[in-house]
Amino acid sequence: MSETCRVSVERRGDVAVFWTDGYINNQGGEEIAREAYSELDRGARALVMNLAKTRIVNSIGISILIEVLEKVMERKAVLAFCGLTPTIDKTFRIMGLAQYAAIYPTEEEALRAVGAAAPTARPQVTGPQ
Amino acid sequence: MSETCRVSVERRGDVAVFWTDGYINNQGGEEIAREAYSELDRGARALVMNLAKTRIVNSIGISILIEVLEKVMERKAVLAFCGLTPTIDKTFRIMGLAQYAAIYPTEEEALRAVGAAAPTARPQVTGPQ
Amino acid sequence: MAQRDPAPSTPPAAGAPEVSLTIPVAPEMEIVATAQADALGEYIDMPRDKIDEVKLALVEACINAFEHAQTQDNQVHITFRVGGRIGAGEWLEIEVLDRGRGFDTAGVESPSPQKTFEERRRRGWGLHIIKSLMDEVEIASGERGTRILMRKYK
Amino acid sequence: MAQRDPAPSTPPAAGAPEVSLTIPVAPEMEIVATAQADALGEYIDMPRDKIDEVKLALVEACINAFEHAQTQDNQVHITFRVGGRIGAGEWLEIEVLDRGRGFDTAGVESPSPQKTFEERRRRGWGLHIIKSLMDEVEIASGERGTRILMRKYK
Ligand SMILES: Nc1ncnc2c1ncn2[C@@H]1O[C@H](COP(=O)(O)OP(=O)(O)O)[C@@H](O)[C@H]1O
Ligand SMILES: Nc1ncnc2c1ncn2[C@@H]1O[C@H](COP(=O)(O)OP(=O)(O)O)[C@@H](O)[C@H]1O
Numbered sequence: 001m002s003e004t005c006r007v008s009v010e011r012r013g014d015v016a017v018f019w020t021d022g023y024i025n026n027q028g029g030e031e032i033a034r035e036a037y038s039e040l041d042r043g044a045r046a047l048v049m050n051l052a053k054t055r056i057v058n059s060i061g062i063s064i065l066i067e068v069l070e071k072v073m074e075r076k077a078v079l080a081f082c083g084l085t086p087t088i089d090k091t092f093r094i095m096g097l098a099q100y101a102a103i104y105p106t107e108e109e110a111l112r113a114v115g116a117a118a119p120t121a122r123p124q125v126t127g128p129q
Numbered sequence: 130m131s132e133t134c135r136v137s138v139e140r141r142g143d144v145a146v147f148w149t150d151g152y153i154n155n156q157g158g159e160e161i162a163r164e165a166y167s168e169l170d171r172g173a174r175a176l177v178m179n180l181a182k183t184r185i186v187n188s189i190g191i192s193i194l195i196e197v198l199e200k201v202m203e204r205k206a207v208l209a210f211c212g213l214t215p216t217i218d219k220t221f222r223i224m225g226l227a228q229y230a231a232i233y234p235t236e237e238e239a240l241r242a243v244g245a246a247a248p249t250a251r252p253q254v255t256g257p258q
Numbered sequence: 259m260a261q262r263d264p265a266p267s268t269p270p271a272a273g274a275p276e277v278s279l280t281i282p283v284a285p286e287m288e289i290v291a292t293a294q295a296d297a298l299g300e301y302i303d304m305p306r307d308k309i310d311e312v313k314l315a316l317v318e319a320c321i322n323a324f325e326h327a328q329t330q331d332n333q334v335h336i337t338f339r340v341g342g343r344i345g346a347g348e349w350l351e352i353e354v355l356d357r358g359r360g361f362d363t364a365g366v367e368s369p370s371p372q373k374t375f376e377e378r379r380r381r382g383w384g385l386h387i388i389k390s391l392m393d394e395v396e397i398a399s400g401e402r403g404t405r406i407l408m409r410k411y412k
Numbered sequence: 413m414a415q416r417d418p419a420p421s422t423p424p425a426a427g428a429p430e431v432s433l434t435i436p437v438a439p440e441m442e443i444v445a446t447a448q449a450d451a452l453g454e455y456i457d458m459p460r461d462k463i464d465e466v467k468l469a470l471v472e473a474c475i476n477a478f479e480h481a482q483t484q485d486n487q488v489h490i491t492f493r494v495g496g497r498i499g500a501g502e503w504l505e506i507e508v509l510d511r512g513r514g515f516d517t518a519g520v521e522s523p524s525p526q527k528t529f530e531e532r533r534r535r536g537w538g539l540h541i542i543k544s545l546m547d548e549v550e551i552a553s554g555e556r557g558t559r560i561l562m563r564k565y566k
Contacts (some may be wrong), residue, residue: 003562004440023443025440025475027439033495043556055464055467056446056464056467056468056471058471058472059535059537059541060468060469060475060535060537062537063528063535064532066528066529066534067534070529070532085461085464086461086464086466087452087461087464087465087545089466090465090544090545091468091541091545094537094540094541094544095523095528095537095541096524096526096529097526098488098529099525099527099529127464133286140273152286152289154286155323156285170320183315184288184310184312185292185313185314185317187288187314187317187318187321187383188318188383188387189321189381189382190320190380191366191383192374192380192381192383195374195375196380199375199378201392211260215307215309215310215404216307216310216314216391218313219311219390219391220387220391223383224369224371224383224387225370225371225374226375228371228375229375244352275436275438276436276440277433277434277435277436277444278433278434279431279432279433279434279448280432281431282429282430282431282432284429286455287429289451290431290448290451290452290455291450292451293447293448293450294433294444294447295449297443297447298443298444299444301440301444307492371559376542402523
């Protein structure tokens with residue numbers, strides 16, 4: 001099914017950058033969580049999630065992102081989002097995600113804020129939006 | 130209504146280039162016909178229609194394009210299409226439009242074929258696709 | 259369904275996900291309907307060009323109902339079904355039903371480029387286009403309305 | 413419509429173009445439904461960001477019906493209406509109806525970031541999001557099902 005979210009991850013030193021593509025529901029959220037926990041286990045101290053290719057995150061998806069955020073905070077790591085549509089940004093604020101995670105307009109700003117190494121070429125995200 | 134086709138036209142010497150944007154139904158077809166007749170009246174000897182921003186032309190729209198083609202032939206002018214999606218191309222062939230009008234993959238090729246002056250900057254087509 | 263006359267001979271695909279859509283007889287509503295064909299085509303990962311063909315066939319079926327059916331309820335009823343085994347013969351099926359006056363399907367003259375250009379009979383292509391773009395088409399029409407059942411494989 | 417219990421107090425907008433869509437209770441069908449919101453939002457030239465808000469509200473209403481309603485017919489019935497005077501107060505209205513078990517709307521606890529983060533009760537945001545994103549929302553629920561009527565101005 002086309003709408004299922006694809007997630008790709010790239011490591012830049014101790015920062016893990018996530019790109020999502022498509023609808024984030026329970027499945028998409030769980031896919032992100034799986035990748036996030038594996039990056040934390042591999043010592044990531046910051047996760048940057050670029051949601052530019054996602055237009056809808058449902059409340060179940062957000063509840064899973066909140067779980068990820070809690071795990072990130074437990075590990076004293078940080079989580080930053082970027083590339084949010086106005087609607088996703090609004091929902092993140094309503095649900096309080098924005099109080100605990102940083103939100104930046106662009107990936108560049110997010111990476112700078114978490115002190116990542118300069119971005120390299122972005123990997124190809126396959127699959128439709 | 131968003132889907133209504135927008136038509137913009139630019140003159141390059143005695144060649145008139147048309148760009149459509151959106152659904153071509155009876156309304157869209159009539160809009161194109163109006164512009165086409167006015168260009169013929171103003172001495173155009175070739176019409177090039179770039180449909181790259183149109184994904185659907187219904188059979189009523191095509192029947193109007195056929196009317197335009199007949200008028201073009203009466204005036205000993207020529208009509209060329211370009212930028213057709215595979216589905217539009219297929220429909221034009223089914224209905225026989227392709228037997229009387231030339232179809233080119235790109236605007237450049239169409240312009241070259243009708244012997245137009247080099248293209249200038251393309252005018253802004255406003256409105257959604 | 260109230261109407262029983264124009265029954266297709268193929269049985270409906272049992273258990274296939276079914277989405278039904280009712281649109282009013284109004285300008286450009288056929289385009290609103292194509293959004294559903296788009297979404298379900300994407301749902302089964304149908305290639306873009308095939309989705310476009312399905313959309314045009316749906317447009318033609320809708321505008322026929324708008325133009326010719328003279329429905330009492332001022333509506334066109336569309337059912338979308340997806341089915342087949344994943345990876346083997348998946349399809350998108352669309353049924354377009356109007357409760358209009360119907361027509362004699364056997365009496366419709368076939369169009370041709372010659373009639374179109376030489377005799378200047380430019381209309382009459384809708385049903386032919388539907389049959390050309392879809393893999394399977396069944397048309398049933400009677401005094402209780404018209405039903406077009408069309409299927410496209412992925 | 414068979415169900416009469418959860419009747420909204422606002423009368424349906426008479427004469428407004430109405431499109432109705434029935435989707436099965438199945439994964440991602442809520443996204444298939446949003447295609448219709450998209451098409452009708454575009455039909456009234458609603459700005460993209462507002463269409464996105466409508467789509468998320470629709471997704472939330474659908475997944476509530478999928479998750480909680482325990483419908484017998486395994487369907488969710490959605491009606492889209494557009495109305496208002498062109499250029500002044502045009503709106504898109506969506507009614508999401510399930511013939512499920514219903515719930516006590518007064519008994520739903522409001523969510524808050526505090527409960528979400530401190531008490532780790534992360535769910536319970538769907539209805540709140542719907543109310544935040546739409547301009548007018550009415551929820552009626554009873555033993556014959558649940559109806560959410562929501563409207564967004566352009
Ligand atoms: N839904 C319908 N209800 C009544 N008559 C129809 C319907 N669809 C098609 N017809 C009849 O069949 C004829 C051929 O239709 P079609 O091939 O689509 O061409 P066109 O619509 O251009 O005439 C129509 O002119 C009409 O008489
Ligand atoms: N369509 C429905 N049918 C039955 N119960 C519902 C429906 N929608 C909502 N509810 C009830 O209202 C509660 C709150 O819903 P909501 O705010 O969407 O949050 P969540 O779905 O995350 O629990 C649900 O847990 C459920 O008990």
